Amino acid sequence: MIPYSTIAIIIAIFSLILNVILFIKVVQLKTELDHIKQSTKLTREELEKIQERLKRLKDLK
Secondary structure (H helix, E strand, O other), rough: OHHHHHHHHHHHHHHHHHHHHHHHHHHHHHHHHHHHEEEEHHHHHHHHHHHHHHHHHHHHH
16 A cells, blocks of 8 residues: 555645646736737827717717
């Protein structure tokens, strides 16, 4: 029979490896999310144009 300490060490090593893999995945997802945020940000000029168009639409009513 395998001693409990050996089983505990195997489980601990597996857990550490899994945590490292998950940490790497989280970092990759965070980087991807930051890129998405950057691509969806409106510039000041774009925002001014949108506000100008909204103002014109309100004035038409």
